[in-house]
Amino acid sequence: MTEAAEERRADRAYVTLQDVARDAGVSLATASRVLNGTSQVRADLRERVLASAGRLSYTPNAHAQALAGSSSTSVGVICHDVSDPYFAGVARGVMSAAAEHGMLVMLASTFRDPAREIEYVAMLRAQRARAILLIGSGFEDRGWERSMAAELDPYQRTGGRVAVLSRHRSLKVDAVLPQNREGAAALARALLDLGHRDFGVLTGPLALTTVSDRLGGFTDALADAGVRIPPEHVVEAAFTRDGGYAAATELLRRPTRPTCVFAVTDVMAIGALAAFRDNGVAVPDDVSLAGFDDIPIVRDLTPPLTTVALPLNEMGERVMGLAMREPSPRRSRIERVAGEVVLRASTAPPR
Amino acid sequence: MTEAAEERRADRAYVTLQDVARDAGVSLATASRVLNGTSQVRADLRERVLASAGRLSYTPNAHAQALAGSSSTSVGVICHDVSDPYFAGVARGVMSAAAEHGMLVMLASTFRDPAREIEYVAMLRAQRARAILLIGSGFEDRGWERSMAAELDPYQRTGGRVAVLSRHRSLKVDAVLPQNREGAAALARALLDLGHRDFGVLTGPLALTTVSDRLGGFTDALADAGVRIPPEHVVEAAFTRDGGYAAATELLRRPTRPTCVFAVTDVMAIGALAAFRDNGVAVPDDVSLAGFDDIPIVRDLTPPLTTVALPLNEMGERVMGLAMREPSPRRSRIERVAGEVVLRASTAPPR
DNA sequence: GCGCGTTCAGAAAGCGCTTTCTGAGGTACC
DNA sequence: GGTACCTCAGAAAGCGCTTTCTGAACGCGC
Numbered sequence: 001m002t003e004a005a006e007e008r009r010a011d012r013a014y015v016t017l018q019d020v021a022r023d024a025g026v027s028l029a030t031a032s033r034v035l036n037g038t039s040q041v042r043a044d045l046r047e048r049v050l051a052s053a054g055r056l057s058y059t060p061n062a063h064a065q066a067l068a069g070s071s072s073t074s075v076g077v078i079c080h081d082v083s084d085p086y087f088a089g090v091a092r093g094v095m096s097a098a099a100e101h102g103m104l105v106m107l108a109s110t111f112r113d114p115a116r117e118i119e120y121v122a123m124l125r126a127q128r129a130r131a132i133l134l135i136g137s138g139f140e141d142r143g144w145e146r147s148m149a150a151e152l153d154p155y156q157r158t159g160g161r162v163a164v165l166s167r168h169r170s171l172k173v174d175a176v177l178p179q180n181r182e183g184a185a186a187l188a189r190a191l192l193d194l195g196h197r198d199f200g201v202l203t204g205p206l207a208l209t210t211v212s213d214r215l216g217g218f219t220d221a222l223a224d225a226g227v228r229i230p231p232e233h234v235v236e237a238a239f240t241r242d243g244g245y246a247a248a249t250e251l252l253r254r255p256t257r258p259t260c261v262f263a264v265t266d267v268m269a270i271g272a273l274a275a276f277r278d279n280g281v282a283v284p285d286d287v288s289l290a291g292f293d294d295i296p297i298v299r300d301l302t303p304p305l306t307t308v309a310l311p312l313n314e315m316g317e318r319v320m321g322l323a324m325r326e327p328s329p330r331r332s333r334i335e336r337v338a339g340e341v342v343l344r345a346s347t348a349p350p351r
Numbered sequence: 352m353t354e355a356a357e358e359r360r361a362d363r364a365y366v367t368l369q370d371v372a373r374d375a376g377v378s379l380a381t382a383s384r385v386l387n388g389t390s391q392v393r394a395d396l397r398e399r400v401l402a403s404a405g406r407l408s409y410t411p412n413a414h415a416q417a418l419a420g421s422s423s424t425s426v427g428v429i430c431h432d433v434s435d436p437y438f439a440g441v442a443r444g445v446m447s448a449a450a451e452h453g454m455l456v457m458l459a460s461t462f463r464d465p466a467r468e469i470e471y472v473a474m475l476r477a478q479r480a481r482a483i484l485l486i487g488s489g490f491e492d493r494g495w496e497r498s499m500a501a502e503l504d505p506y507q508r509t510g511g512r513v514a515v516l517s518r519h520r521s522l523k524v525d526a527v528l529p530q531n532r533e534g535a536a537a538l539a540r541a542l543l544d545l546g547h548r549d550f551g552v553l554t555g556p557l558a559l560t561t562v563s564d565r566l567g568g569f570t571d572a573l574a575d576a577g578v579r580i581p582p583e584h585v586v587e588a589a590f591t592r593d594g595g596y597a598a599a600t601e602l603l604r605r606p607t608r609p610t611c612v613f614a615v616t617d618v619m620a621i622g623a624l625a626a627f628r629d630n631g632v633a634v635p636d637d638v639s640l641a642g643f644d645d646i647p648i649v650r651d652l653t654p655p656l657t658t659v660a661l662p663l664n665e666m667g668e669r670v671m672g673l674a675m676r677e678p679s680p681r682r683s684r685i686e687r688v689a690g691e692v693v694l695r696a697s698t699a700p701p702r
Numbered sequence: 703g704c705g706c707g708t709t710c711a712g713a714a715a716g717c718g719c720t721t722t723c724t725g726a727g728g729t730a731c732c
Numbered sequence: 733g734g735t736a737c738c739t740c741a742g743a744a745a746g747c748g749c750t751t752t753c754t755g756a757a758c759g760c761g762c
Contacts, residue, residue, distance in 0.1 A: 013511060016748055019590075027712045032750060033361065055717070060476040061422075064748035067415040067717045073749090074457065074478070082433060082458075083443040083647075092434035095460045099467075105472055107433075107458040109446045123455055126413040127425070204561060218423070241647070274651050296434075300625050302653030379743045391740070415718035418747045422720090438715060614712055 010201035015056045022199050023052040035060070066128055071223025074104040075323060076124030079135040080112050084240075084267060085295035086312065090135050090165060093316020101324050103130065109260035112239070114144045121151040131161035131323035137210035138168035147172045149297075163323040165315055167209040174322040174333045176315055179293075180210055183308040183339030184262075187290060190306075190341045191260050194348040196288065199229050200258035202247040202268050204239035204284035205224030211239075214264045214292055237268070252279055259287060266291035266298050266307055273301060273346070294342060303345035310339050362497035366407045374403040386411070417460035417479055426674060429476030430461045430486040435591075435618060436646040437663065441486050441516060444667020450673050454481065463590070465495045472502040482674035483514035486667075489519035496521045514674040516666055518560040525673040525684045527666055530641075531561055534659040534690030535613075537567030538641060538646040541657075541692045542611050543576050546700040547639065550580050553598040553619050562590075565615045565643055584609050588619070590688035593623025603630050610638060610701035617642035617649050617658055624652060624697070633698035645693060654696035659691050 021031035026045055034049040036040050041049075052058075077094055079087040091107065098105045100220035106129060117134075124142070132155065132230045142168040149171065154161055162173040167180075191199070199222060204211040219229055232254050237247035244263055248271065251261065269291030274278050276283050281305060283289050291298060294309035318335055372382035377396055384401040385392050394402075403409075417423045428445055430438040442458065449456045457480060458472040468485075475483050483506065487495070500522065503513055513524040518531075541549070550573060555562045571579055583605050588598035595614055599622065600614065614620035620642030634640050634654060642649060645660035664696050669686055 014748090018748075029713080029751080033711090035729090036750080038750085041450070042710075045711080054466040057478045059473060061418070061748050062481065063389075063414040063417040064480055065750080067412070067418055067719085067747090068715085068749040068751080071476075072414075076455075080729060081443065083436070083439040083448065085434070085436070085439075088436075092432065094461065095433065095458070096462070098459075104457050104459065104471075104478060106455050107442075107446070108455065109443065109450075111447070120455075122410055123413075123424075126410045127455060128412065128414055134744080241651075270651050272379045277653075297648050299619070300592075300652065301622050302628075365718090369718075379719080380721080380743080387720080387747060389720085393740075396741080412718050415747090416720075418717090418749085419719040419721080421754085436743090 007055065014061065015058045017058070019051045020056060020058050023056060024048040027191065035179070042092075043120070058177070060247040072104065072128045074107045074127065074129050075131045075320070076109060076120070076127070076129035077133045077135060078108045078120050079119055080125075080239075081109050082107065083335050084295060086265065086293050087135060087294060089312030090319075091206065092315040093131065093313035093315075093318075094135070094320045096313075097320035097324075098279030099316040099322075100143045103324075109180065114139050114141070118147050118151055121148070121155070125151065125155050125160070128161075129160070131163065132343065133319050133323055134162070134164040134170050134171075135166075136170065136321070137166035137208045138164070138171065140169060140207050140209060140212070157214065161323045161327055163287070163319045165203070165319045167213065169209065172332050174327075176319045176322065176335045176337060178210075178310050178315065178337045179339055180213035181220075183292065183310075184214040184264075185221035186341050187262065187292070187308050188218045188345060189225075191290065191347065192258075193226065193227050193263070194288070196258075196260040196348060197227055198233075198258045198260065198350070199227070200251050200261040200263060201229060202231040202237070202244055202251065202272055203234060203236050204264055204268065205241065206236065208239070211264055218262055229258075230256075232256075233318065239265065239268065240269050241271040241274075243277045244268030248272035248275035249279070252276075252281065260347065261287055261289050263289065266293040266295045266305060269305055269307070270298070270301065270348075273305070283346050288350070290347055290348040292339070299344075301346075305341055306344045306347040308339040309342045311337065352422065363554045364407045365412065368411065369398065369407070370407050371403045371407060375399040375608055379404070411546050423479045423481045424453060426481050426482045426484065426671070427457045427459065427471070427478070427479065427480035428486060429459045429461060429471050429475075432460050433458065433591075436648060437618065438486060439642050440646060440663030441667040441670075444664035444669075445484065445486070445671045446664070446667075447486065447664075448668040448675075449670035452671075458691045463489050465492070468499050469495075469502055472506070476502065476506050476511070478685075480511070482514065484670050484674055485513070485515040485519065485522075486517075486670070487561045488517040489515070489522065491520060491558050491560060497668065500618045511602070512674045512678055514670050516670045518564065520560065523683050525678075527670045527673065527686045528686060529661050529666065530690055531564035532568030532571075534643065534661075534692070535565040535615075536572035537690070537692050538613065538643070538657075538659050539569045539572035541578075541694060542639070542641065542698065543573070543578065544614070545611075545698060547609075547611040548578055548585075549611065549701070551584035551586070551602050551612040552579070552580060553595055553602065553612060553614040554585060554587050555594065555615055555619065555622055556657075557587065559590070564617055569613055581607075582607075583607075590616065590619065592618050592622040594627075595619030596626045597622070599623035599626035600630070600646040603627075603632065608638065612638055612640050614642050616645040617646045617656060620656055620658070621649070621652065624656070630698060634697050636702065639698040639701070641698055643690070652697075657695045658688040658693055660693045662688065 110117040143211040237243035290306040292308045298305035354513035461468040586598040642658040649656035
């Protein structure tokens with residue numbers, strides 16, 4: 001490296017491709033071609049460029065690359081709350097898949113605020129994220145759907161990939177779909193088999209597709225067996241541990257008590273379990289309890305929770321995989337993921 | 352908007368600042384100034400620019416902004432594993448603080464691979480992240496420390512901010528430090544007060560500063576009371592639920608059994624609790640068990656876990672806050688976070 | 703031996719912004 | 733009324749890359 005070059009480098013702080021090219025005695029174009037393997041370059045020149053890049057420990061400026069080549073090496077992921085074990089599990093899968101593709105993950109938590117979700121999509125668009133992954137169910141709300149589509153359509157038209165986990169009613173994008181209806185139905189049948197006829201449900205906000213699918217699948221399967229859940233045994237609450245606690249507490253206040261309670265997520269079931277304990281209601285002796293998702297911790301509860309197991313990590317990997325795969329020319333791809341009923345000690349035949 | 356402009360827009364796909372300027376009939380510079388509030392612009396021009404930007408739903412290209420102004424609106428966060436409740440809790444705090452600053456978070460999981468950690472720092476440098484946050488303890492390893500410093504030093508010299516959570520021996524950066532030693536010592540004293548004299552410890556890899564601090568604090572406090580932990584009652588295992596399970600199982604195989612076991616993290620304690628249950632060892636009747644961190648779930652275990660509570664969310668917010676605050680001219684800032692001993696039903700006086 | 707087609711390095715034109723520099727127009731003061 | 737000064741809009745120069753275009757050098761066939 002010449003002294004002048006050294007000096008420039010010092011006060012410019014970053015090593016640029018220009019520096020590498022100068023050091024190797026080639027043009028900018030050649031240096032770029034070597035480092036990207038874009039096209040054939042004479043062996044000796046290639047060697048020199050590689051050597052210089054190594055010696056100067058050159059790191060390309062991702063922004064410049066993105067701007068010039070419209071490439072970008074980051075994907076955006078939008079979820080409701082990373083600290084919810086469900087999303088944490090999925091995020092883990094997404095990140096390990098991203099690592100394999102050499103991608104960086106920009107993760108945003110909406111804290112369940114639909115407006116913020118749309119805001120984040122805009123930010124990710126501004127960042128020219130290679131793909132945007134929507135983790136967590138959509139809202140069944142016309143206005144929201146329209147705004148979301150308004151952000152997503154132009155994004156996709158300009159080459160952005162979009163993939164979602166969970167059903168989004170009106171978004172025509174690649175999707176990984178946990179079989180919420182079927183899983184909940186299978187769970188219902190398993191609980192019927194245990195002898196229960198008297199059910200309660202702790203549910204989250206019905207505007208979430210995940211909630212309505214699980215609730216629908218559960219009640220439909222019961223209906224097929226001629227069993228109906230009285231409206232006063234369905235309690236809606238926040239989609240959290242504390243929501244589950246509140247809902248279960250509320251359920252206990254109702255005049256009659258079911259023999260078996262289904263919480264639409266494990267997280268809510270955890271809260272419900274605590275509420276039952278605090279109220280001296282034994283699980284499963286006084287009431288059976290089942291959840292959905294099979295987040296890791298529920299094995300370790302007392303009693304371990306009956307639930308519908310979803311392969312969270314794998315789901316994350318698959319959404320990421322969908323987004324990285326060459327987009328299908330016309331129609332969106334759907335990958336269904338089955339849930340498996342896992343009977344544990346929190347459910348037992350009714351007394 | 353003129354027809355020609357409309358046409359350009361259509362095939363360029365993105366609305367650029369140029370489009371906005373043309374639409375508003377002002378220069379590029381003026382449009383930029385209005386949108387950034389950089390300097391005074393005559394009211395009527397400002398109005399026009401704002402109107403055009405709104406009408407065209409202009410979104411600035413973050414890459415172009417970063418390249419031109421060396422700004423960047425993203426921060427990088429490196430943790431070991433998002434699906435670990437400890438990191439998930441911290442990440443949640445980081446993200447809510449980031450949202451307040453209008454920042455996007457790029458989250459990377461190293462899966463505890465030191466090499467990958469350094470690789471991610473390089474990627475985040477390439478992305479010109481405004482700041483890099485290292486969540487999770489450093490490795491006490493000369494080579495690793497050197498490589499990390501080699502990445503971090505030039506990054507900081509060029510204006511990058513770095514902040515860490517947990518102790519990193521030789522990194523001179525802003526830090527949020529959970530008081531691991533003090534917390535573990537306080538826990539030890541609380542357990543001594545319960546009457547225990549016979550302790551066991553389930554520990555993670557000793558090369559992690561967090562582990563050695565907690566272990567050190569615990570044993571030192573015991574030593575002050577004249578109590579010593581026999582080496583065969585200290586079992587090392589992976590820093591996970593299953594590691595805790597394995598370590599507890601191993602501990603039960605040793606010839607003698609302590610009356611009280613300290614797992615250096617709640618996650619390991621959860622595994623230990625399961626192992627004890629599976630081996631017919633009652634907690635706290637046969638053995639008391641304590642953890643560290645107070646991740647949300649431990650309240651809901653049976654029995655609820657005694658632990659040292661750390662404000663995970665707040666820690667995340669503070670680390671982000673440090674990174675956003677104007678860097679201190681010379682020395683690095685340290686914010687200490689105290690842990691609070693929370694006695695729950697998993698500990699009781701020895702029989 | 704000359705024209706033609708290849709191959710591959712270099713020059714240069716952007717990508718979409720920010721910011722400095724330039725200069726026009728207005729105000730204040732002598 | 734003219735000079736000096738200030739304010740603020742526009743022109744233009746990058747930021748660090750990728751990629752097209754240009755052209756030199758070479759090999760081939762007739």
